[in-house]
Amino acid sequence: MQGSDTREQLRQVYQKDDPGQKMFIPAKPKVNPSEKDRLFRACAYCRVSTDSEEQLSSYELQQKHYRQLAQDHPNWDLKKIYADEGISGTSLKNRTAFNEMIEECRKGTYDLIVTKSVSRFARNLVDCISLVRMLKGLNPPVGVFFETDNLYTLAENTEFILSFLATIAQEESVKKREAMNWSLAQRFKDGKLLTPALLGYDRARDVTGRFIKYAPLVVNEKEAEIVRFIFDSYIAGWSLGNIADFLTDIGCSTKTGNTKWTEGGIRYILGNERYCGDVLTWKTFTSDLYEHKHRKNRQDRDQYLYKKRHEAIISTEKFEAAQVLMENRKHHVKGGLPKLHVIDEGIFQGFIPINHHWINDDPDIYYDISNSISRTSKTRSFSKRSFSAFNLDGYQVVRSQFTQVRYEGPSISVSGEKISFNTFCMRRFGTVGYIQLLLHPAERKIAIRPCKQKDIHSIRWRPDPEKKIYSKTISCPHFGSALYSIMGWNPEYTYRIRGVWAKRGAEQIIVFNFVNASPVVLMPGEGEQAKNKRIELCPEEWEDGFGEEFYEHVVDNGFYYLAPGSGWGSQSQSIPAPGIKQYTSTSDEELQQRMERLSNRGIESNGS
Numbered sequence: 001m002q003g004s005d006t007r008e009q010l011r012q013v014y015q016k017d018d019p020g021q022k023m024f025i026p027a028k029p030k031v032n033p034s035e036k037d038r039l040f041r042a043c044a045y046c047r048v049s050t051d052s053e054e055q056l057s058s059y060e061l062q063q064k065h066y067r068q069l070a071q072d073h074p075n076w077d078l079k080k081i082y083a084d085e086g087i088s089g090t091s092l093k094n095r096t097a098f099n100e101m102i103e104e105c106r107k108g109t110y111d112l113i114v115t116k117s118v119s120r121f122a123r124n125l126v127d128c129i130s131l132v133r134m135l136k137g138l139n140p141p142v143g144v145f146f147e148t149d150n151l152y153t154l155a156e157n158t159e160f161i162l163s164f165l166a167t168i169a170q171e172e173s174v175k176k177r178e179a180m181n182w183s184l185a186q187r188f189k190d191g192k193l194l195t196p197a198l199l200g201y202d203r204a205r206d207v208t209g210r211f212i213k214y215a216p217l218v219v220n221e222k223e224a225e226i227v228r229f230i231f232d233s234y235i236a237g238w239s240l241g242n243i244a245d246f247l248t249d250i251g252c253s254t255k256t257g258n259t260k261w262t263e264g265g266i267r268y269i270l271g272n273e274r275y276c277g278d279v280l281t282w283k284t285f286t287s288d289l290y291e292h293k294h295r296k297n298r299q300d301r302d303q304y305l306y307k308k309r310h311e312a313i314i315s316t317e318k319f320e321a322a323q324v325l326m327e328n329r330k331h332h333v334k335g336g337l338p339k340l341h342v343i344d345e346g347i348f349q350g351f352i353p354i355n356h357h358w359i360n361d362d363p364d365i366y367y368d369i370s371n372s373i374s375r376t377s378k379t380r381s382f383s384k385r386s387f388s389a390f391n392l393d394g395y396q397v398v399r400s401q402f403t404q405v406r407y408e409g410p411s412i413s414v415s416g417e418k419i420s421f422n423t424f425c426m427r428r429f430g431t432v433g434y435i436q437l438l439l440h441p442a443e444r445k446i447a448i449r450p451c452k453q454k455d456i457h458s459i460r461w462r463p464d465p466e467k468k469i470y471s472k473t474i475s476c477p478h479f480g481s482a483l484y485s486i487m488g489w490n491p492e493y494t495y496r497i498r499g500v501w502a503k504r505g506a507e508q509i510i511v512f513n514f515v516n517a518s519p520v521v522l523m524p525g526e527g528e529q530a531k532n533k534r535i536e537l538c539p540e541e542w543e544d545g546f547g548e549e550f551y552e553h554v555v556d557n558g559f560y561y562l563a564p565g566s567g568w569g570s571q572s573q574s575i576p577a578p579g580i581k582q583y584t585s586t587s588d589e590e591l592q593q594r595m596e597r598l599s600n601r602g603i604e605s606n607g608s
Contacts, residue, residue: 410498
């Protein structure tokens with residue numbers, strides 16, 4: 001009943017005439033850019049999406065069109081025409097003129113923006129709507145007049161139509177991008193490569209002087225001299241900065257005529273496969289249509305590598321050497337080209353001195369180096385009778401893990417990132433300043449031996465014997481990765497290997513047989529007892545025996561069983577691995593000659 005009374009009261013209020021006086025105040029009429037009674041401070045915006053001659057001609061015609069359009073509208077005070085050349089409309093980034101125009105609108109300079117269509121203004125739906133709303137909210141508001149769409153943003157109910165048109169413009173960009181990607185993929189597949197000229201090369205021309213489409217690059221010998229110097233000096237040990245400074249100082253020009261060289265420009269040249277005659281397609285691609293972000297192509301797009309597409313300036317070997325150096329220096333590894341050496345005699349025959357900084361995680365290269373020499377070591381053969389009057393076949397040498405609760409011999413812990421030597425190793429090599437880390441991939445062994453600082457791949461060990469002894473850790477992420485591949489280890493585990501220290505006369509060595517490696521894990525549980533404590537696991541292959549077969553153990557530890565008085569030859573020097581491609585650098589004399597030629601000629605990279 002109460003609700004019925006309330007409705008009746010409301011009905012009477014609405015039906016009752018207001019006896020008081022009232023005055024009607026009409027709203028301002030909506031602004032119309034064509035009305036003649038108001039002066040608009042106007043600007044125009046035009047854009048072409050490429051910098052081809054045809055499009056630039058269109059760009060000039062657009063500007064002429066807007067000047068004429070302003071003359072046809074006497075109420076437009078056309079103050080400026082903003083134009084961006086060769087810029088995509090899918091992003092506001094890099095649209096310098098457009099962003100300058102918007103900033104002037106914020107300052108209150110204009111009332112009206114005139115442009116051809118929504119697609120000229122912005123092909124990104126979000127950008128288009130947000131900009132129009134922002135301009136509409138200014139005081140005074142700024143309207144945008146899209147000429148071909150006959151749409152004025154300050155008119156009534158325009159946002160729905162604007163959203164529709166902006167969506168169509170955006171989808172047009174998406175379709176154009178798909179069509180362009182398809183076209184590129186087909187041209188790359190068919191070998192129709194539009195290879196731009198770069199330092200050292202020019203595009204081929206016909207007899208009339210016009211560029212020949214899809215033709216291989218032609219060497220520009222004057223510029224090629226600079227390219228050869230850049231590769232030679234870098235491989236000889238120069239830094240990117242040193243090379244850039246030298247070329248700047250002697251007045252060399254880049255391909256674009258700039259005499260200021262940068263590290264980035266030198267890095268680009270060193271990493272460009274076209275200098276050894278090859279062309280790799282689609283090295284980078286635009287991953288985001290709207291932000292125009294470029295990404296390196298890591299098999300995101302189909303690629304083709306065309307070998308010997310044009311005349312090479314740099315040999316393939318020299319190019320590969322530069323890539324190895326760049327990869328090492330990218331990880332802050334100093335030094336020159338890696339030397340691939342192997343020991344060809346003595347008890348370490350077939351062992352490889354390891355450069356633990358070398359950025360290489362391919363295990364095959366270690367097998368190739370070790371196998372590059374023939375096996376003649378005396379420790380590889382023996383007579384069973386020389387050990388005992390009894391036949392010891394079937395007997396095993398028990399693993400120390402099964403007999404020793406507290407182990408006090410040499411051991412290492414290996415992870416994918418580092419190798420750690422225990423204090424026993426440090427004490428035995430207590431007066432050693434430098435050591436070599438040696439690997440035999442087929443025998444699954446690592447060894448260390450004392451060496452001199454000048455020896456190949458020497459590693460600092462204990463330069464100050466007076467200091468307190470601590471365990472030693474060597475960082476080797478890439479070698480560690482190769483080691484795990486060689487052993488087939490689980491990358492989630494750390495492995496501990498017990499070794500053998502031996503000494504004969506002045507010679508001493510420590511050898512670790514990785515066949516006896518055991519995985520190490522954190523102790524399960526909680527509390528102080530389990531905190532950071534590790535335990536060794538028993539590998540599955542140990543379940544069927546107590547250790548190595550006796551005669552296998554003899555072979556693995558052959559240095560114990562050499563005839564009395566005979567030397568190990570443990571200090572035999574390594575040699576370049578036979579048959580393995582070695583990286584070499586240009587001689588100092590040849591590099592100096594290149595420097596003098598460049599300095600004397602005052603060469604300019606544009607060939608003038």
